[in-house]
Amino acid sequence: MTLYRLHHSTIYDYAEPVVLGTHFMHLLPRERPGQWIREAQLDISPAPDCRRDEIDHFGNCTTTVSLAGAHKQFSVVLSATAEVGLPAPPPAPETPRWEAIAAWGQQALEVAEFCLPSKLAMPAGEIADYAAVSFLPGRRILEGLLELNQRIFTEMSYKPGVSNNATTAMQILHTRAGVCQDYAHFMLACLRALGLPGRYVSGYLCTSPAPGQTRRRGADQSHAWVGAWAGPEIGWVDFDPTNNLLVSDEHVTLAWGRDFSDVSPLRGIILGGGRHSLHVGVDLEPVLT
Amino acid sequence: MQLMTPCDETADRQGRMHRPWGPVMGAVREIGNEELARRATALNRQMGLAAPLGAPAARIYDPLPALLTAAEFAVLEDCIKQRANLLSLALEDIYGAQNLMRSGQLPPALVFAAPHFLRPLHTRGPLATQRLGLYAADVIRAPDGRFLLLRDHTGVVPGLGDALSLRRLATGTLPELFRAGGLRSIRPAREMLVDHLQREAEGGLVAVLSGGLAQARESEDGFDDALLARALGVMLIEPGDLAARNGALHIKTLSGLLHVATLVRGVSGLDLDPLEQGGRPGAGIPGAFGAIRAGVLSILNAPGSKLLESSALRPYIQQLFAPLLGEPEKLPLADAGSEHLASQAPFLGPDQEIIKAPLCLRLFAWHDGREWQVLPGGLGLPLAVGGKPPSLGIKDLWVLDSEEPRMIAGVPPAEPPEHVKFLAAAHLPSRLADNLFWLGRSVERLEAAARLLMLALPRLESGTSLPRDIAERTLISRCLGQAGLLPPDVAGFAISGRLLRQTLAQRRPVDKLLQEVARLVDASSERLSPSMLATVRFALQQAREALPNEEAALPAMLSFAATFAGIAAENMSRDGGWLFLEMGRRLERGETLAETLAILLNGPVGRLEPGMALGIEIADSVLSYELRHAGIFAPGPVLAMLLADLSNPRALAFQCHALRACLERLGADDDAETARQLHQEVTNLAGGGIALNTALGGIAAKLRQLSDRVQRRFFTLLPEAHTLEEGEILEAAQ
Incomplete structure (x- = not known):
């Protein structure tokens, strides 16, 4: 178990006043087995006329605000303390065969929709061929997942600026480059091509490298990775293909969905504003207890 | 296989004129086909004038009504109330507790894969009003005389505007037909619906939401929305007229911002809220879903209700009568492709002759807060058989009076509806x-x-x-x-x-x-x-x-x-x-x-x-x-x-x-x-x-x-809306 203090600020500066703004956010972290939120608050400035904190279809925390007064700056600051330590999965050879997972996945309410294609993580024949290499008939689910996670890490190159929010798994298959969001979408499309449940997890990755280790990609930034379902007993196991990691206690989960578009951290519709500039700051520090 | 021959709406099994049709067909003979065709032209022109942009070319109306006896209507009314009840329960469960999916009665993968399953409307508790508020059923009469359900309308309910307007105009153009037989008036029902909508809105505005009116000229939906707004005496608005302020929807009018409490939906739920669904900001109403969840906006029907029209789900829904209502289905489903078995009704053909063609009846129902009410009227639609779209017109559906006139059950309006003031x-x-x-x-x-x-x-x-x-x-x-x-x-x-x-x-x-x-x-x-x-x-x-x-x-x-x-x-x-x-x-x-x-x-x-x-x-x-x-x-x-x-x-x-x-x-x-x-x-x-x-x-x-x-x-002088959204990896991160 590791205790983290999290600080995430998002500030928009507009060239012209915004006369009406409505924003929909996935910025308050959710709880999950292995993650407890001790405290979390979202400070919004200017003070909204209306704010609603809700739980969405996936169980994520959402916040909707509307700002009717003219403003030239909009800021959202998350401060949270979270305790994290995802349960370790059993040894890979003891996990179920992947075909069994695919069959179960279709039936179970909490899992079924993560087997289905989504816009940004849409399986296709070529993606299925890529994935099938790691999932030969009869292979244990966790073995396949670990290998796929590692192959994506090795065969893709981390390149900011070559992709955007609309980049699909199929495009990534061809470019083999992108950022964590793209790594995650590609791995999800691989899983779904085989009928395996996979979900897109957004969150943060701890910044401080262990002595002698390199700094992790995505550190001090919003991060994204993949949750894969390993049957009713083991449940969800998270993989970070950007860093070739099995997620345990370095990642703080914010929200999950079928792909990025379900958990977009901050989407807004504004009237006015002209050009805008954006400043984002993320701090995730372990608290020594 | 005598029973597999479609029956004739106007005749009984022995081929004799079905009694209720006597006066109508008598009047038709007296008028004569040529004059009937002229009246049909007049009726079509009047319907075109009833909506601001006129009727689309493909929309035509038939001067001859479709008939239901009081007894037949009573049967259908019962069937439709039962089905609406079932669909409503299923919809509330799918968007709420999801017990039907958990138990496997509805396969989760089917529901989750349906494009009309709108995740933002999945809520813990019920919404302020039930999600299915309006319903229409298309039914046919089988060769054995039973009614069969052809399809449900649970999303945008098409044709209600026609159903509420056609009667009024037909009485003017074809007075002889109306002299022929006593029929139930749809006016009390319409007034109850209006009264119900206004009461639910609690002083907020009720409006019909139509996709951009500028594009409505060629669209049948836009035409129907306009007819409906006029029939209900409410405002016809488009998504761009509305903005969310203080978490509720408002329309800018000359007297300032007015709170919109209830919308009758004429547009798809798929792109309704660009804030939560993505999509072009101007195409929908940012914040609409939040307002629905918070109970400050009701939409008939709630976005996502079209899910129930999915043909993949239909066989599963049909199995729910016993578990959810504890009774067997009253209205069986028509088998796929059984349109050709639908009963034949007289239509005015393109060459001024009366021809018989397969008929489908569309009946409308709404929930008045306590129970379902079925409109004692509706539409008779010519059925396309063999893939050929019919060139015949839409009919008014008459429900003939029973021996003793009977009031429609339900809450009588306590006071005159206040809707008139909204058009001031x-x-x-x-x-x-x-x-x-x-x-x-x-x-x-x-x-x-x-x-x-x-x-x-x-x-x-x-x-x-x-x-x-x-x-x-x-x-x-x-x-x-x-x-x-x-x-x-x-x-x-x-x-x-x-x-x-x-x-x-x-x-x-x-x-x-x-x-x-x-x-x-x-x-x-x-x-x-x-x-x-x-x-x-x-x-x-x-x-x-x-x-x-x-x-x-x-x-x-x-x-x-x-x-x-x-x-x-x-x-x-x-x-x-x-x-x-x-x-x-x-x-x-x-x-x-x-x-x-x-x-x-x-x-x-x-x-x-x-x-x-x-x-x-x-x-x-x-x-x-x-x-x-x-x-x-x-x-x-x-x-x-x-x-x-x-x-x-x-x-x-x-x-x-x-x-x-x-x-x-x-x-x-x-x-x-x-x-x-x-x-x-x-x-x-x-x-x-x-x-x-x-x-x-x-x-x-x-x-x-x-x-x-x-x-x-x-006037509205708001700048154009645009979307702000950043990816997970923020280049500006530091």
Whole structure:
């Protein structure tokens, strides 16, 4: 178990006043087995006329605000303390065969929709061929997942600026480059091509490298990775293909969905504003207890 | 296999006329096919007039009704209530506790894969009103006489506008048929529905939400939305009219922002909320889903309810009667492709003959907060058999009276519905006021252009090189330039008629003006009466047909403008909509007149004669001037007639006075005061002794400022919406 203090600020500066703004956010972290939120608050400035904190279809925390007064700056600051330590999965050879997972996945309410294609993580024949290499008939689910996670890490190159929010798994298959969001979408499309449940997890990755280790990609930034379902007993196991990691206690989960578009951290519709500039700051520090 | 032959709606098994059809078919025989066809044409025309943009070409109505006896309706009513109950329970579960999916009664993968399963509407508790509020069922009568369900309508419910309007118009065009048999009135039911909607809205606005009306012309849905809004007596609005403020939806109207509490949905739920669903901001209503979840907005039906129409889910839903209602299904499903077994009903064919074709009945139901109510009426639809779309019309569905008249069960309205107030002038949406204002301006602009060109062409043609004629031609050319009918590089020279003709042929300014008028007529159509619209459109059509030769078309333009002005004066009530049309026209006329006179009356008093003569002619005041002043031009009388004469509808003072009256009616006291001051200035000007052209230029400028202020005060001047969204990896991170 590791205790983290999290600080995430998002500030928009507009060239012209915004006369009406409505924003929909996935910025308050959710709880999950292995993650407890001790405290979390979202400070919004200017003070909204209306704010609603809700739980969405996936169980994520959402916040909707509307700002009717003219403003030239909009800021959202998350401060949270979270305790994290995802349960370790059993040894890979003891996990179920992947075909069994695919069959179960279709039936179970909490899992079924993560087997289905989504816009940004849409399986296709070529993606299925890529994935099938790691999932030969009869292979244990966790073995396949670990290998796929590692192959994506090795065969893709981390390149900011070559992709955007609309980049699909199929495009990534061809470019083999992108950022964590793209790594995650590609791995999800691989899983779904085989009928395996996979979900897109957004969150943060701890910044401080262990002595002698390199700094992790995505550190001090919003991060994204993949949750894969390993049957009713083991449940969800998270993989970070950007860093070739099995997620345990370095990642703080914010929200999950079928792909990025379900958990977009901050989407807004504004009237006015002209050009805008954006400043984002993320701090995730372990608290020594 | 006798039973597999479709039955005849009008005959019993033995082939004898089914008793209820006797009087109807008797009346039809008396009318005769030829006359029936004429009545059908009249009915179709009237239906077209009932909606602002007219009926789409593909939509036709049949003069013959479809019939249900009281006993048959009672059976169907029971079936439909049961089905609506079941669908409602299933929908609430799918978007709530999801027990049906958890238990496997509905396969989760099917529900989750359906595009109409809208995750943002999955909530822990129920919404403020139940998700399924309106329902329609398409049923057929099988060869054995039983009714079978062909399809459900649970999302946008199509045809309710038709069902509520068709009866009213058919009674007028086919009175003989209605004399033939006693039938249940749909009016009490409609009033109950209206009353229910208004009561639920608790003082908020009820409206029909339609996809952009500009595109509605060719769309059957847009037509139905417009009919429905009129039948329910509520506002017809589009997504762009609405904005979320304080978490609730509001519409900008002349009396400020009004809270919209209930929407009857005519648009798909798929792109309804761009904030939560992504998509183009202008295409939907950002914040609509949040408002629904918070209970400050009800939509009939809730977005996502179309899910129940999924053919993949249908067999599973059919298995839910016993588990959810504890009773067997009352209305069996028709097998796929069994349309050809539907009963045959008489239709009026394209060649004025009565033909028999398969019939489907559409019945409508709504939930009144306690139970489902079924409309004792509906539609009879010709069924497409063998993939060929039927060229037959839509029928009114009659429910015949039982022996003893019976009241429709349900809550009687406690007091007269208050919906009428929502259509009052003050609730005119700003978008419409804006369109009407510009319609007034553009019609006036068209008229002014036509009038100026009609005066200019013969004079430029026949001019001599006498100094007076050259001066006149120069003045005309400058006026043409001012009106945008000549490019600036030639305006101001004494040009020839040939050059003006060439310019008209190349630049087609009249055509452009006419197109703008046509666009604005469409955009304002929901506040123009059907007869006014029909007349205006007819006149527009004639003007358009004359257009290929712009010069020859000028009289048609003037005739259009006169028709428009006349019908606006005689047919529009003097409330919100008319006030904006009038202000647009008066501002345009005032500005144009001031600018034109500033050109014509520029110069020393001794040399004003040609300008004065032109001014009197442009202002269409030749006859009045002749009668009063024997045609002798002198500055005093000319200025009095063009500027100060309040009895001359083309005088500048008249425009200022009319503007003031409109602004006072709208409570814009400061702007009304500006109009009063302008009126004073104009009157003073007529007294002479002031440099006319500067003063008139100043008045034109003040009228333009007043126009700007009117726009700022009353119309939507919101900048365009756009989306902000960043990816997980933020380049700006540091």
